Amino acid sequence: MKHFVTFWLVIAIVTAAALTVYGGTSTDNEASDSVVVGISQDIDSLDPHNADYAGTREVLFNLFEGLVKATSDGNIEPAVAQSYEVAEDASSISFTIREGITFHDGTPVTAEDIQYSLERYAQIQGSESAFADFKELEIAEDGTVTVILNEPNTEFIYELTCAILPKANEENINSAPIGTGPFKFVSFKPGESLVVEKYENYWKEGFPYLDQVTFKVETDVDAAINQLNAGTLDIYQYLTADQAATLNDHFNILEGSVNYVQGMFLNNAVKPFDDVRVRQAVYYAVDRDLINEFLFAGKSHIIGTNMIPAAEFYYNADTETTYTHDPQKAKELLAEAGYPDGFEFTITVPNNYAPHEGTAQIIAESLAEVGIKANINLVEFNTWYSDAYVDRNYEATVVAVDGKLAPNSWFAKNISTAPNNFTNYSNPEFDEVYEKALAEIDLDQKAVYYKQLQQILADDAASIYVQDPANLVAVNADLEGYVFYPISAQDMSVVKFID
Amino acid sequence: MKKNRNYSLIIGLVITGIMLALALTALFWTPYSTTGMSLTLKFAPPSWAHPFGCDNYGRDILSRVMQGIGTTFLVSASTVIFGMIVGSVIGFFAGYFGGWFDEVIMRINDVLNAFPSILLALVFVSFLGSGLMNIILALGILFIPSFARIARSEMLRLKGLQFVQSARLSKAGTCRIIFAHIMPNAYIGILASAAVGFNNAVIAEAGLSFLGLGVQPPNASLGRMIDEAGSFLMQAPWYAIFPGVTIIILVLGVALISDGVNRMD
Numbered sequence: 068m069k070h071f072v073t074f075w076l077v078i079a080i081v082t083a084a085a086l087t088v089y090g091g092t093s094t095d096n097e098a099s100d101s102v103v104v105g106i107s108q109d110i111d112s113l114d115p116h117n118a119d120y121a122g123t124r125e126v127l128f129n130l131f132e133g134l135v136k137a138t139s140d141g142n143i144e145p146a147v148a149q150s151y152e153v154a155e156d157a158s159s160i161s162f163t164i165r166e167g168i169t170f171h172d173g174t175p176v177t178a179e180d181i182q183y184s185l186e187r188y189a190q191i192q193g194s195e196s197a198f199a200d201f202k203e204l205e206i207a208e209d210g211t212v213t214v215i216l217n218e219p220n221t222e223f224i225y226e227l228t229c230a231i232l233p234k235a236n237e238e239n240i241n242s243a244p245i246g247t248g249p250f251k252f253v254s255f256k257p258g259e260s261l262v263v264e265k266y267e268n269y270w271k272e273g274f275p276y277l278d279q280v281t282f283k284v285e286t287d288v289d290a291a292i293n294q295l296n297a298g299t300l301d302i303y304q305y306l307t308a309d310q311a312a313t314l315n316d317h318f319n320i321l322e323g324s325v326n327y328v329q330g331m332f333l334n335n336a337v338k339p340f341d342d343v344r345v346r347q348a349v350y351y352a353v354d355r356d357l358i359n360e361f362l363f364a365g366k367s368h369i370i371g372t373n374m375i376p377a378a379e380f381y382y383n384a385d386t387e388t389t390y391t392h393d394p395q396k397a398k399e400l401l402a403e404a405g406y407p408d409g410f411e412f413t414i415t416v417p418n419n420y421a422p423h424e425g426t427a428q429i430i431a432e433s434l435a436e437v438g439i440k441a442n443i444n445l446v447e448f449n450t451w452y453s454d455a456y457v458d459r460n461y462e463a464t465v466v467a468v469d470g471k472l473a474p475n476s477w478f479a480k481n482i483s484t485a486p487n488n489f490t491n492y493s494n495p496e497f498d499e500v501y502e503k504a505l506a507e508i509d510l511d512q513k514a515v516y517y518k519q520l521q522q523i524l525a526d527d528a529a530s531i532y533v534q535d536p537a538n539l540v541a542v543n544a545d546l547e548g549y550v551f552y553p554i555s556a557q558d559m560s561v562v563k564f565i566d
Numbered sequence: 567m568k569k570n571r572n573y574s575l576i577i578g579l580v581i582t583g584i585m586l587a588l589a590l591t592a593l594f595w596t597p598y599s600t601t602g603m604s605l606t607l608k609f610a611p612p613s614w615a616h617p618f619g620c621d622n623y624g625r626d627i628l629s630r631v632m633q634g635i636g637t638t639f640l641v642s643a644s645t646v647i648f649g650m651i652v653g654s655v656i657g658f659f660a661g662y663f664g665g666w667f668d669e670v671i672m673r674i675n676d677v678l679n680a681f682p683s684i685l686l687a688l689v690f691v692s693f694l695g696s697g698l699m700n701i702i703l704a705l706g707i708l709f710i711p712s713f714a715r716i717a718r719s720e721m722l723r724l725k726g727l728q729f730v731q732s733a734r735l736s737k738a739g740t741c742r743i744i745f746a747h748i749m750p751n752a753y754i755g756i757l758a759s760a761a762v763g764f765n766n767a768v769i770a771e772a773g774l775s776f777l778g779l780g781v782q783p784p785n786a787s788l789g790r791m792i793d794e795a796g797s798f799l800m801q802a803p804w805y806a807i808f809p810g811v812t813i814i815i816l817v818l819g820v821a822l823i824s825d826g827v828n829r830m831d
Contacts (some may be wrong), residue, residue, distance in 0.1 A: 289796045309622060313800050360605055361623060421797075428623065432603050443783050450692070456604050 100564055102546065104292045104557065105303040108419055108448065109258050109284050113244045115124055115230035116184075117193045119452075121327070121351065121469040121555040122349045126282050128556040129263060131230035133244035134162050137472050141377065141553040143224065146249055146270075147176055156507050158229070159218040162212050166416040168270050170233045171251035178206040183234040185214070185227075195486050197479050198226050221508050225473035249275040249560035269560075276548075276563030286419050286448075290356055301543040304557070306363035306393055307422055311539045323551035326367065326375050327467035328477070329422070330533040331414065333429055336491035338412055347527035348400035350390040352437045355533050357392075358429045362422045366537035370484045372521035373468070374477050377553045380510075381474045383518035386525040397437045409438030415453035415461045416443060420538060427465045430531070456489050467536070469493035469555050474513075478520050481529065492529045575826025577783055581819030589636035595756055596629035601784045609802040619804035621794070627805060629788040632810050637787040638816070641702055641780075642767035646760050648706030653713025658744050660714065660808070661721025670716070672697050675711040701780050705770050709763055716759050720752035754828060760825030767818045788813050 107527035108122030117130045118124055136146040145151060148162035159386035168176045182204045192198040200220045205213040216223055236245045244252050249271070265275055283300065285291040288310060294300040296315050311320045330355070333340040340346055359367045368376050416427045424445060431441040434443040441463075446454070451467060455461040470477035479485055480499055483493035495522060504516035525532075542549050547563045592600075598616075599681070607624035610616055618627035642670020660671040690704035722732060725748065733747045774780035781787040788809045795806035 240688065286725060292797070310797055313797070357603075357605065361603070361608070425623075428601075429603065432601055435601070445782055453807060 132227040329467035331531040344404040351397035367534040374451035383521040578822025593634035598626035634786040649709025657714035657717025661718035
């Protein structure tokens with residue numbers, strides 16, 4: 068009996084000691100500045116040249132850099148390169164490599180690494196991509212490198228944000244990637260988390276502030292909100308107004324724009340969406356303002372074409388009003404197209420972003436008014452990606468598409484021969500104007516062409532472009548410095564704890 | 567002689583009857599459209615016009631609950647019935663013949679049991695595609711092992727008893743012994759677990775709907791409504807409460823019936 072009591076005493080003491088030690092370490096952790104960012108999508112590849120998901124690019128932005136990199140105001144700044152100069156005829160760009168810049172493993176970045184990276188990226192992107200203009204990289208004696216293009220392209224500098232990778236790490240690119248970004252890779256568990264830590268020798272003095280960042284995959288928004296409230300997540304993006312309202316007061320809600328074109332994308336190759344009148348009828352039937360009000364309390368930007376308003380210089384705001392909510396007109400167009408009693412179709416919706424499902428439900432309800440029956444098929448995101456996006460096996464789908472800094476990136480997927488033309492859109496006039504826009508050197512004339520492209524997409528009702536959704540981000544009130552980018556990027560290098 | 571009324575059975579039948587009546591009514595009539603949206607009614611609290619309040623799209627919750635009872639009942643009941651019939655037959659045969667046949671069947675059962683059920687359902691659904699019938703089939707298969715186990719143990723208990731021996735001596739066929747002699751004595755145990763199975767099916771259906779593989783929006787099922795309401799617990803508690811209470815009552819009704827059946831002699 069006595070032994071028994073002693074036994075429990077020992078257990079109790081050990082437990083108490085362990086708890087004290089554990090409590091002690093957790094305060095230490097806070098001192099070492101680590102942050103957990105919840106991300107709503109799994110990471111599809113650690114190889115920045117092969118990463119397709121916008122959610123992946125958003126995260127890899129912290130690990131990799133190109134010769135130049137995007138800034139938060141939609142411009143570019145030199146990164147791996149110290150400076151650059153675009154030739155007057157826009158047929159080549161020369162770069163001076165930044166002095167003393169090193170990869171995460173400490174080896175210096177060489178011209179050969181740059182050559183390897185650009186050639187690798189060009190090969191992966193393929194001959195139909197915006198990178199197809201890349202011809203070769205010339206390496207001069209004095210260490211400057213010159214990108215030679217197949218034909219003049221004033222937007223090619225934006226493409227050179229593609230990651231520079233060390234040639235020596237080819238083998239391990241998917242397991243232990245190395246870049247030049249502010250954070251370096253620590254560990255990755257697919258479907259769970261990506262852990263990165265501060266790169267001490269980052270070229271930009273004083274950055275990053277944080278010692279460690281964990282990107283935790285949390286596809287379930289409700290679970291994410293619980294974790295935010297419980298304090299296990301510090302940052303989470305893409306909340307709706309309703310969701311943000313359920314957070315406790317330890318969070319600042321930052322309002323930005325998602326910079327996605329969200330809408331109901333139509334497979335232009337299947338009946339009845341191969342008929343422009345049917346697509347227009349659907350556009351007239353859909354009440355975009357209602358979607359905005361229901362899901363974002365009216366904070367989203369209603370759009371009418373495949374471009375985001377943030378790209379002000381190139382954005383064609385007229386397309387916003389090309390279609391208005393007009394069920395009567397929709398019915399007339401349907402009758403004209405031979406569907407006086409409407410038709411039935413299925414909207415495939417990935418379940419990773421709640422507003423997509425909401426948008427689909429509201430669209431289905433508006434379409435019912437004009438006699439069109441829309442069924443909703445909610446699928447897992449990976450299923451959506453392989454069936455709808457890659458195999459183009461769908462009728463309509465509510466998703467959001469993103470673009471890059473180069474304005475052409477918003478339109479490249481509508482080229483009839485583009486490998487990622489998942490809507491099967493095809494219009495020779497569009498292809499022609501696109502070529503002109505790309506080759507144009509004069510920026511004002513370029514903008515004219517891009518605005519024309521946007522009007523063509525709107526007139527053709529290529530898809531039902533709905534909105535650039537409001538992006539409400541919950542950020543731990545102890546943190547400051549979070550900024551929005553006009554591309555898919557969550558820049559953690561500028562985030563820091565308030566002293 | 568005092569006759570005890572079987573109150574459990576009566577109350578259970580009344581509750582389940584009312585629920586079924588509501589679900590049947592919803593096929594023809596609901597107070598409001600189950601999909602009709604209204605911005606002004608978004609999160610409207612319960613009132614005389616909308617006794618259960620309105621959801622995040624301003625849809626009448628009472629109407630959707632009525633529709634949801636039907637969906638949930640259909641999926642859960644079909645699932646349990648499918649699992650019960652197939653599972654019992656497998657269990658009876660395994661228990662009756664014993665030997666290697668029993669071993670093989672029960673080990674397959676174990677394998678099926680060892681998988682996390684939702685994962686297994688996901689596999690089935692990804693093969694079959696989503697949709698109401700496929701959900702029923704996928705969940706039904708998941709429910710086979712539990713019923714097979716119970717049926718087998720009932721069989722092991724009964725097959726050594728004298729009336730079975732007598733039947734066997736009088737040269738009754740295997741099927742006749744199993745279905746005419748043993749089943750009437752075994753069904754109460756199986757029915758009791760059917761009630762538990764029904765409750766599990768309600769939860770499993772909710773889980774699958776939540777993963778985007780169950781009932782597709784805008785159709786309502788009680789589980790789906792609760793999942794959706796989870797995001798709005800603070801703003802509109804009635805959105806979760808009414809479907810939740812309905813599930814409780816639905817499950818209670820079935821549990822009382824099973825309890826009542828147990829008491830029947």
